[in-house]
Structure formats: C-alpha cells, structure tokens
Amino acid sequence: MWAEDFSDLAKTLKASEIRELLKVTQMEGIISFAGGLPNPKSFPVEIINEITSNLLDRYGEKMLQYGSTEGVNSFRDTLAEYFMKTHDFKNLSRDNILITSGSQQGLYLLGKVFLNPGDIVVVEAPTYVGALTAFQTFQPTYVEAELENDGMSMELLEKKLKELKKEGKKPKFIYSIPTFQNPAGVTMSLEKRKRLLELAHEYDVLVVEDSPYEELRFSGEKIPQLKALDNDGYVLYLGTLSKVLSPGMRIAFMIGDEEVIHKAALAKQGVDLCTSPFVQYIAEEYIKGGYMSSHIPRIIELYREKRNIMLDALEDYFPDGVEWTKPDGGMFLWVTLPKHLDSEKLLPKAIENKVVYVIGAAFYPHRDHKNTMRLNFTYPSNEEIEEGVKRLAKVIKEAL
C-alpha cells in the first residue's frame, strides 16, 4: 500500500540469501550449514542468571535507566584494562572505546562516519556479507583484495593502492577480518599483518579490524591482533561478545582513535541513543568477575570437536578436486569446488537432499565467484555434521 512512497534507498533493500535460506533451514529434517549461529550449548545461562540478580540488587536503578551514548564508563574502563592486559593493546582509555549494539552497528556507524557515495572501501574477497549490507546504505565503491590461505593478498593490496594513488584516489578504509575469517575461516599471518600496517602508513589509510572470533582458537599459536601492532591510531578495532557470551544480548565495542570514537558516538545518537545499560552492566561483570575467561575454554572445547568432525567427514566423503580450508578457530570453513561447478545451481539439489549451505557468491561485492560455499560447523549437532557432509558429498559427486 505504501511501497511507492518508499525512499530510493528502501527500494534497493532486499532480503539477503542468508536470510532467505534461514527459512529453508526451518524445514523438517534439513541439516543446515548455512547459519552463522553460535551453538546454544555455548551460552552461559546459569552464570548470567546469577550475575543479573546480584547486579539488579546493587545497581537496579542505573541498569534500568537510559545511559550515555558512549557506554557505561566503568564498562569502558574494564574493556580498556582487559585489552591492554590480555591482548597487548597500547595506551587505551575509555575515550578510545564506544559501546555498540553489536559489531553490526559498529560497521554501520563506520559507514555513517566515513562514507560518501562512491568512496572507496578495500575489502577481502570473499568478505563478511553483513559488512557489505551495513556499508551499502552509503553506496561505496569496492576494491577487492583476494583472500589467500594466510590472509588478504598484500601484493594485490599494494598494487591496487598504487593504482588508486596514480589516479589521485585513496580508500576511506581497508576492511579486514584477519582472524578466523568469516566466511573463509583463514587467519592472516604475522608477516602480512605487519605488511598491512606498513601499507596503511605508506598510503595513509585507516584499517578496520573486525574480530568477532578472536577468542575462539582451537589450535595453532595466537597471533597479535592488528590493533596490538598499532602504535598510532591506524587501526580501528571492532570486538563483540556475541560469540563468547550471547549474540542475543547485542553487545560489542569499537576501539580506536579518540576523534573517530567521538564522531561515531555522535552518529550513534541518532540510531539508538545508547546500547542497553542493563546488558552493559552484566557484560562488565562477566569480564571483570573472571566468568568470561573461565567460560571460553568450554566453548572452545565444544567447537573444536565439531570442527574436527567436519574436517574428518570432508576427508572421508568429499570427492577429489574439491578443496577446503582448515580453520584454527572461529565458526566457518570454505569449500572450493572445481571451476565448472556453480554452488548456486547446486543449492536446489542440496535442499532436495536436505542439506543447506551459503553460496560463495554472496560474500563477494561483485558476486563474480561461483564455485565456492561457506559451511558453518558450530550450530549442527555432531551427528548432523557427519550426515550433512555425506549428503553434500553425494550432491557434489552427482554434479561432477
């Protein structure tokens, strides 16, 4: 009835593949590798129950009131201390931290703060589809740097930055998910991290480090975050408690240069006034009271087993000519089919066989890669992982 009155922007909005797919996943008997959901078994329900009732007794009035847009000060202080102590971030104070309602909001705010239509954003190819959705409102132009098994190609990045410079252009920022990347599950090497920062300095470009999976390492050595290698405000870090506490609580944080944080807070005012203080107090106690550090190993144990089951099943059932990444953490892995296969065309066959995944093309701004798919291993049960891989293998073998 009102569709004609929608704004030009609203007219361009359509449901993403992933949202559409989530409908299919509700069907009886479907095994879904498509979602990006943490396993509900990872939620610390009892801890939250205990923390919440204690906090309500002590701080009920503050928890239920509006809060400042920047976030609850004591929570920002707790985060500053946490990241300096456990992640080696340099010289943080609460003024470097904005509490956001999910990192998804952080991405949207960055778009609001930095992007005019046509401005350039460098992204990994493939990249997080939700970032493309968040930035889309501001109509940027994307430059892609191919993702390799050890992170974004620095050669390609340098080449593109050089070309842009020759044309008198400069990206507004480089968006990267360096650790346990969504969708591909790969992690950027230390050498590449250092090189990325050198290039950021050389070409004077901000780096946005989006790191929701950082704490979920199952194997391999910890690699310092880009933000930990940054001494002078070239990295803007997005962190979230969605994967180590609860995505339903919608609590995350942006850490970076004071001037950017201040501007992002102004941008946030018009969006939601503030992130729920109720939830911020609970999150603060979850970190400060040591609950988070004792709970994370349980999540890691749960997910490590699931990753191993998926890797073993892929090895056992997938045909020759299909490749996949072997993530050291996070929630996803990335399958590359032989070039002539199109994962979008295979999807109806997969649904017929009662298994779903997300087509790889969804993760490329120009949707020009057809032979890949993302598999989530954290949500399905262990039995479903094995059975789902078996079903998918059958679909791929038939197509071959």
Ligand SMILES: Cc1ncc(COP(=O)(O)O)c(C=O)c1O
């Ligand atoms: C790379 C990446 N960034 C941001 C988000 C959004 O996280 P949040 O729940 O904090 O909004 C996700 C969620 O899956 C993600 O994978």
